Amino acid sequence: MxxxxxxxxxxxxxxxxxxxxxxxxxxxxxxxxxxxxxxxxxxxxxxxxxxxxxxxxxxxxxxxxxxxxxxxxxxxxxxxxxxxxxxxxxxxxxxxxxxxxxxxxxxxxxxxxxxxxxxxxxxxxxxxxxxxxxxxxxxxxxxxxxxxxxxxxxxDEEVPPATRGRDLVWLGRIDEDKAPHLAARAAQLLGRRIRIVGPVFSKDYVRSHEKILTADHVEWVGELGGPAKTAAIRNASVFVYTYARRYVEAGAAVFGESVRAGTPMAALTWREGTCAQAALCERTGVTAVVPPEADDETASQALAEAIQRAARLDHAEVQEIGKRRFDPTRHFEALAAC
Missing domain, CATH: 3.40.50.2000 (Glycogen Phosphorylase B;)
Structure with a gap:
């Protein structure tokens, strides 16, 4: 072919x-x-x-x-x-x-x-x-x-064997659609440190949530690529995923990247049938579904509970499942089969 x-x-x-x-x-x-x-x-x-x-x-x-x-x-x-x-x-x-x-x-x-x-x-x-x-x-x-x-x-994003990391990590573009302030607040509720990885796409968004995004427990890492990006995911205890209420995630790369690295996910969604539910199972992550009319504090509390549950998952098993579900060869064969 x-x-x-x-x-x-x-x-x-x-x-x-x-x-x-x-x-x-x-x-x-x-x-x-x-x-x-x-x-x-x-x-x-x-x-x-x-x-x-x-x-x-x-x-x-x-x-x-x-x-x-x-x-x-x-x-x-x-x-x-x-x-x-x-x-x-x-x-x-x-x-x-x-x-x-x-x-x-x-x-x-x-x-x-x-x-x-x-x-x-x-x-x-x-x-x-x-x-x-x-x-x-x-x-x-x-x-x-x-x-x-x-x-x-x-x-150059080869993933080494999974390890049980320490802090939380959030990765993506930093703007209203991706809503990392919810992840930062959830981490704060748990007394956990969180690393924010990614480029700033909206300075207005950062200013509007400056208090939580610049709190002492939040570390701004900036944009990473290659082995450094892989390490940031692999060395976390839980990958925290968020997005805004009206935003529709078409196909987030972070799900495959996180579980292939062996890092379980805690995902916040506002409805059923999203990418989080499609990508994750009970052995790779925890999804908190919050009604869109709920306020940010309620959503952050639900996400904090999901983080606690995800932290108990086995990183080696997460990676084993992730490499199987998000395997490039399997994916190509699915695209080519018709």
């Missing part, structure tokens, strides 16, 4: 060292495809040149191909069986035209809760859309989505 994994214009590298959800997913698919025995071409100029000679890079994007050009003929001659691409592209006319000329299957994962696809983007057979949670399946029901847990990998 020949698989083309397509990049796209963006601010993160391909593959990224730290953040970048779709970029990390595409790299995980490439790694999983090769491990499954497929031949893989990294399509697009964004893939790092230093990946060669271990990987085949072809710096061309389908949406830029001119009909009848040499580039189009070379793509057709390659004989791709499957293209894997970011979720916007099966609705992009220029990309769809070139893909139609190639006559291959397409697989993508829905990483946005609000992107509107064209009516003909997916048929559930040759062109397939995958979604993480029941909530996302429902949102994209008209496109015949297939349930699947996304796997995300960054560059």
């Amino acid at each position: 020949l698989v083309g994994v397509c990049d796209f214009p963006g601010s993160y590298a391909f593959p990224p060292a730290g953040y970048g959800g779709i970029e990390r997913w595409l790299w995980a698919v490439a790694v999983g495809a090769r491990a499954a025995g497929a031949d893989v071409h990294l399509l697009g100029p964004g893939w790092l040149p230093e990946l060669e000679p271990d990987w085949i890079r072809k710096p061309i994007r389908l949406e830029d191909v001119i009909p009848g050009s040499l580039a189009e003929r070379e793509l057709k001659a390659a004989g791709y069986d499957l293209l894997v691409v970011g979720h916007e592209y099966p609705s992009l006319p220029a990309w769809v035209r070139t893909r139609s000329e190639l006559g291959c299957d397409v697989a993508t994962f829905q990483h946005s809760p609000s992107f509107q696809h064209t009516e003909t983007a997916f048929d559930g057979q040759r062109s397939r859309l995958y979604c993480y949670s029941p909530e996302m399946i429902e949102r994209y029901a008209t496109h015949q989505p297939i349930a699947e847990l996304a796997v995300h990998l960054g560059l």
